[in-house]
Amino acid sequence: MVRYWKSKKLEVVVEKRRAELDLLIDFANVDIAMEASRHLQTRVLEQLRWHPALNPVSRDLKVDDQSALIIIGALQEHLRLRLDVIIENKQMLWEMPLWQISGSLTFTLDPLDRRFQERFQLRKVKRGNEINALKKVMDLWLVEIIRDLDFSPRRFGQCPRCDGFFYSPTAKERVYCSTRCGGATRQEKFREERRRQDDS
Numbered sequence: 787m788v789r790y791w792k793s794k795k796l797e798v799v800v801e802k803r804r805a806e807l808d809l810l811i812d813f814a815n816v817d818i819a820m821e822a823s824r825h826l827q828t829r830v831l832e833q834l835r836w837h838p839a840l841n842p843v844s845r846d847l848k849v850d851d852q853s854a855l856i857i858i859g860a861l862q863e864h865l866r867l868r869l870d871v872i873i874e875n876k877q878m879l880w881e882m883p884l885w886q887i888s889g890s891l892t893f894t895l896d897p898l899d900r901r902f903q904e905r906f907q908l909r910k911v912k913r914g915n916e917i918n919a920l921k922k923v924m925d926l927w928l929v930e931i932i933r934d935l936d937f938s939p940r941r942f943g944q945c946p947r948c949d950g951f952f953y954s955p956t957a958k959e960r961v962y963c964s965t966r967c968g969g970a971t972r973q974e975k976f977r978e979e980r981r982r983q984d985d986s
């Protein structure tokens with residue numbers, strides 16, 4: 787039997803990326819005005835700010851309480867737009883360009899890890915334009931997650947009942963975000979049907 791080389795890194799990476807995708811989906815769905823979502827917001831913002839592709843200049847974005855909500859709001863809107871464009875086109879009728887990220891890719895040999903290493907760096911951002919830089923990192927982060935998980939675009943969805951974004955962990959295509967939304971819709975249809983029968 788031929789044994790092909792397999793990366794030990796793979797399983798760990800997939801697990802990590804799944805947790806990241808869960809985090810992003812939760813972030814896309816959360817009401818950012820709610821105090822309870824603060825922890826989620828901080829986690830997303832920290833992930834973006836410490837992404838290796840981000841230039842150090844863009845990293846020292848000053849975030850006080852006032853501007854935090856504006857930044858978080860802009861990032862959430864950006865993420866929702868990205869998920870929207872995937873879901874709108876997931877029937878894949880033709881090749882659909884989703885988004886583009888410009889920067890430079892450096893390929894190196896890393897003596898510490900004794901591995902190849904690729905380092906992608908975004909273009910330098912002018913001061914005052916840090917939100918844009920964070921949006922770019924968000925784009926890149928999404929690409930990294932999707933690339934590592936390597937699943938069909940059809941796994942992304944938006945619930946017709948609560949408008950919540952979701953992704954399906956299995957290949958079976960899902961319509962509703964949860965059994966709760968699915969069940970509630972079925973019950974409504976059932977009641978509607980009964981009412982119609984009673985009326986006639």
Ligand SMILES: [Zn+2]
Nearest residue numbers: 945948963967
């Ligand atoms: Zn739902």
